Amino acid sequence: MKQSLLFVPTLKDAPSDAEVKSHKLMTRAGLIKQVAAGIYSYLPLGYRVIKKIEKIIREELDKIGASELLLPALQPRDLWDESGRWDKYGPELMRLKDRKDRDFCLGPTHEEVITQVVRDYLNSYKKLPLALYQIQTKFRDEMRPRFGLMRGREFIMKDAYTFTETEADLDTWYQKFSDAYTAIFKRCGLKTRIVSSDVGQIGGDEADEFMVMSEVGEDLITYCTDCDYAANQDHSKLNDGDDCPVCGGTITTAQGIEVGNIFKLGTKYSESMNAKVINEDGQHIPVIMGCYGIGISRTLMASVEQHATDKGLLWPDEITPFHIHILPINVNNETHMTLANTLYTSLKEKGIEVLIDDRKERAGSKFKDSDLMGIPYRIVVGKDAKNGQVEFTNRYESETSLKTIEDILDFF
Amino acid sequence: MKQSLLFVPTLKDAPSDAEVKSHKLMTRAGLIKQVAAGIYSYLPLGYRVIKKIEKIIREELDKIGASELLLPALQPRDLWDESGRWDKYGPELMRLKDRKDRDFCLGPTHEEVITQVVRDYLNSYKKLPLALYQIQTKFRDEMRPRFGLMRGREFIMKDAYTFTETEADLDTWYQKFSDAYTAIFKRCGLKTRIVSSDVGQIGGDEADEFMVMSEVGEDLITYCTDCDYAANQDHSKLNDGDDCPVCGGTITTAQGIEVGNIFKLGTKYSESMNAKVINEDGQHIPVIMGCYGIGISRTLMASVEQHATDKGLLWPDEITPFHIHILPINVNNETHMTLANTLYTSLKEKGIEVLIDDRKERAGSKFKDSDLMGIPYRIVVGKDAKNGQVEFTNRYESETSLKTIEDILDFF
Numbered sequence: 001m002k003q004s005l006l007f008v009p010t011l012k013d014a015p016s017d018a019e020v021k022s023h024k025l026m027t028r029a030g031l032i033k034q035v036a037a038g039i040y041s042y043l044p045l046g047y048r049v050i051k052k053i054e055k056i057i058r059e060e061l062d063k064i065g066a067s068e069l070l071l072p073a074l075q076p077r078d079l080w081d082e083s084g085r086w087d088k089y090g091p092e093l094m095r096l097k098d099r100k101d102r103d104f105c106l107g108p109t110h111e112e113v114i115t116q117v118v119r120d121y122l123n124s125y126k127k128l129p130l131a132l133y134q135i136q137t138k139f140r141d142e143m144r145p146r147f148g149l150m151r152g153r154e155f156i157m158k159d160a161y162t163f164t165e166t167e168a169d170l171d172t173w174y175q176k177f178s179d180a181y182t183a184i185f186k187r188c189g190l191k192t193r194i195v196s197s198d199v200g201q202i203g204g205d206e207a208d209e210f211m212v213m214s215e216v217g218e219d220l221i222t223y224c225t226d227c228d229y230a231a232n233q234d235h236s237k238l239n240d241g242d243d244c245p246v247c248g249g250t251i252t253t254a255q256g257i258e259v260g261n262i263f264k265l266g267t268k269y270s271e272s273m274n275a276k277v278i279n280e281d282g283q284h285i286p287v288i289m290g291c292y293g294i295g296i297s298r299t300l301m302a303s304v305e306q307h308a309t310d311k312g313l314l315w316p317d318e319i320t321p322f323h324i325h326i327l328p329i330n331v332n333n334e335t336h337m338t339l340a341n342t343l344y345t346s347l348k349e350k351g352i353e354v355l356i357d358d359r360k361e362r363a364g365s366k367f368k369d370s371d372l373m374g375i376p377y378r379i380v381v382g383k384d385a386k387n388g389q390v391e392f393t394n395r396y397e398s399e400t401s402l403k404t405i406e407d408i409l410d411f412f
Numbered sequence: 413m414k415q416s417l418l419f420v421p422t423l424k425d426a427p428s429d430a431e432v433k434s435h436k437l438m439t440r441a442g443l444i445k446q447v448a449a450g451i452y453s454y455l456p457l458g459y460r461v462i463k464k465i466e467k468i469i470r471e472e473l474d475k476i477g478a479s480e481l482l483l484p485a486l487q488p489r490d491l492w493d494e495s496g497r498w499d500k501y502g503p504e505l506m507r508l509k510d511r512k513d514r515d516f517c518l519g520p521t522h523e524e525v526i527t528q529v530v531r532d533y534l535n536s537y538k539k540l541p542l543a544l545y546q547i548q549t550k551f552r553d554e555m556r557p558r559f560g561l562m563r564g565r566e567f568i569m570k571d572a573y574t575f576t577e578t579e580a581d582l583d584t585w586y587q588k589f590s591d592a593y594t595a596i597f598k599r600c601g602l603k604t605r606i607v608s609s610d611v612g613q614i615g616g617d618e619a620d621e622f623m624v625m626s627e628v629g630e631d632l633i634t635y636c637t638d639c640d641y642a643a644n645q646d647h648s649k650l651n652d653g654d655d656c657p658v659c660g661g662t663i664t665t666a667q668g669i670e671v672g673n674i675f676k677l678g679t680k681y682s683e684s685m686n687a688k689v690i691n692e693d694g695q696h697i698p699v700i701m702g703c704y705g706i707g708i709s710r711t712l713m714a715s716v717e718q719h720a721t722d723k724g725l726l727w728p729d730e731i732t733p734f735h736i737h738i739l740p741i742n743v744n745n746e747t748h749m750t751l752a753n754t755l756y757t758s759l760k761e762k763g764i765e766v767l768i769d770d771r772k773e774r775a776g777s778k779f780k781d782s783d784l785m786g787i788p789y790r791i792v793v794g795k796d797a798k799n800g801q802v803e804f805t806n807r808y809e810s811e812t813s814l815k816t817i818e819d820i821l822d823f824f
Binding site: 001002005006007009033035036039040041042043044047048050065066067068069070071072073074075076079091092094095096098099104106113116117118120121126130131132137139141143153154360 | 413414417418419421445447448451452453454455456459460462477478479480481482483484485486487488491503504506507508510511516518525528529530532533538542543544549551553555565566772
């Protein structure tokens with residue numbers, strides 16, 4: 001793609017209210033732009049990363065047999081009255097009236113709607129299990145929106161819901177989603193820990209959170225350094241430095257960013273909203289539900305926190321907006337541009353996503369923008385172009401060397 | 413994909429309020445489900461078609477050099493005060509207050525937000541042209557939501573915006589989008605006509621609509637039968653049967669479904685919202701804007717109106733949710749299932765999207781569901797399986813014949 005057409009409004013300075021590295025860099029690199037407190041536009045470079053994360057999620061959830069659908073953001077009050085949450089949910093629930101004065105809310109979560117969608121269809125246990133997911137914009141009127149996409153009022157989530165006949169089947173799906181989440185976050189370049197958690201306003205019997213360790217995380221978690229999953233045990237009464245009674249390791253407390261959560265809902269919604277099936281014994285029983293969320297915009301933010309330096313971003317391989325950034329030093333120099341365009345075309349033909357900085361900007365400003373944007377491989381076409389050579393940088397290794405076109409096509 | 417996991421809640425009868433063929437069939441075939449008046453859930457089969465349409469749109473707009481981003485649904489009142497539309501827009505604009513009593517609306521269109529996004533960045537004419545698009549859920553509080561997805565209150569749109577220095581550049585982009593639209597609708601299996609139209613609440617200087625001829629269309633249009641683009645002329649004062657003063661053909665009046673529109677906005681938003689650039693002469697001039705919409709959920713609906721019979725759907729090749737539907741007559745018969753699974757695996761390996769009806773349902777009910785769902789090629793695995801043969805139907809041609817696995821793999 002040509003950078004002149006991409007719209008990447010990089011900034012010299014971060015906005016004054018940006019407190020954390022990811023928020024500062026994502027604004028400066030032209031990934032996002034604030035529209036109102038906690039409400040952002042995803043600009044082309046940032047949205048490309050969002051779509052990569054969504055693709056990974058779809059691939060991993062399709063693998064475990066979940067089906068994608070799309071539920072509405074506008075939800076009528078009557079469904080929330082059925083579950084009892086219209087009165088219980090606080091001011092975080094954004095409410096509005098339509099032109100006929102009927103109450104609606106903007107979905108922060110979709111247990112009610114998904115239950116309405118499946119309950120007419122469910123008659124026999126033979127229709128189970130069902131596993132449905134969606135990728136959608138959610139709304140939550142946070143008291144104090146902060147940290148950019150970390151705690152926003154409009155954000156992108158993947159939410160999924162399972163319907164099973166038995167607790168054992170729920171356990172099976174809970175584990176399938178847990179494994180899929182581990183795979184998803186790993187592919188997004190994130191190291192996560194699983195931590196048991198409160199069920200909160202969602203309700204249900206049991207819940208786990210997927211946490212990315214980070215000094216800007218908002219949750220305090222306790223875990224043992226040598227054991228990834230020890231955090232899944234109840235360590236809440238232990239302190240930094242204590243011995244873990246389960247695995248004997250040393251307890252550590254740290255901050256975490258919650259990027260995903262999974263809940264065993266049980267029959268909370270199926271009972272109140274009358275979603276029942278007839279089992280093999282001919283009895284009407286409420287279906288057993290699970291729900292499973294991933295904060296997609298927050299995953300993008302966590303990845304920036306984990307991988308960026310103060311100078312600029314650096315994207316993990318599977319979610320980078322482009323693989324290669326080609327910088328011709330002087331777009332008026334025919335030798336530079338011929339070599340740059342040949343490389344651009346040849347790499348694109350190999351199916352590699354390439355961005356070429358064809359703007360009439362000074363070299364210094366192109367380098368600064370490129371540092372900010374964090375595309376992992378950079379090819380500078382400049383004074384060595386007359387010898388058919390370019391400067392190639394692998395930013396994962398911080399290595400730069402002179403290479404020919406053939407060297408580069410061989411490398412990829 | 414296995415049908416038992418897909419969630420396709422087919423219905424024997426259409427809901428009583430469904431007036432038109434597409435609404436009846438889309439509900440009966442388990443593509444959509446109503447949540448409130450004019451508000452629908454897209455179920456897995458319907459959402460697969462939506463994603464196919466989105467893919468086509470992305471491919472065609474990427475070709476003309478437009479970049480994708482995502483703007484928020486929640487828009488603060490101050491932007492709409494700048495453009496003057498907060499007061500002018502009627503009760504179709506859904507309005508709400510946040511917890512701090514600040515006014516917001518749910519975007520029916522995004523001229524204000526996109527102008528806010530680009531105006532800080534635009535300083536020189538050198539930054540132009542810009543062409544940006546998004547695929548997003550929109551909101552409009554219709555007085556009388558009807559015809560399923562045709563006139564909904566929450567719907568999926570592609571909207572695009574161009575920013576240019578001169579009217580001539582706007583004309584170039586307007587034509588690029590017009591050509592891209594023709595390609596998009598053709599790939600979606602739709603025959604469209606271009607009709608000049610009112611600028612309405614969007615405003616601006618000139619507008620055209622892309623119309624699908626249909627008896628359930630809500631707009632009356634006049635055109636000459638022999639000339640696709642004659643509708644682009646002003647025929648509004650002519651009647652059915654008149655001679656066209658431009659091409660001499662016979663004027664026809666018919667109903668049309670509007671699936672796309674393109675507007676020359678001029679400087680309406682850039683002047684009121686102060687989006688200016690410095691031109692080559694050093695003068696500050698407002699940028700010239702265009703905007704370009706496609707109703708994605710409505711395109712799905714129009715495709716069903718144009719292709720379905722009263723018995724069931726029939727999907728055009730590029731937007732079909734699956735290419736092949738495999739129906740093993742008896743899932744307990746080992747011969748049927750071995751052959752069906754071999755076909756399923758072999759076709760999938762060729763990159764073909766296959767749905768296999770692995771449900772323990774009676775054959776009659778499988779056939780009925782399959783007729784409704786409208787996947788173009790059907791393979792029935794039944795009594796001839798013992799001879800290695802299956803019944804193959806090409807529903808575009810209404811042809812059925814006995815074939816071997818090899819015949820089928822050769823055909824695709």
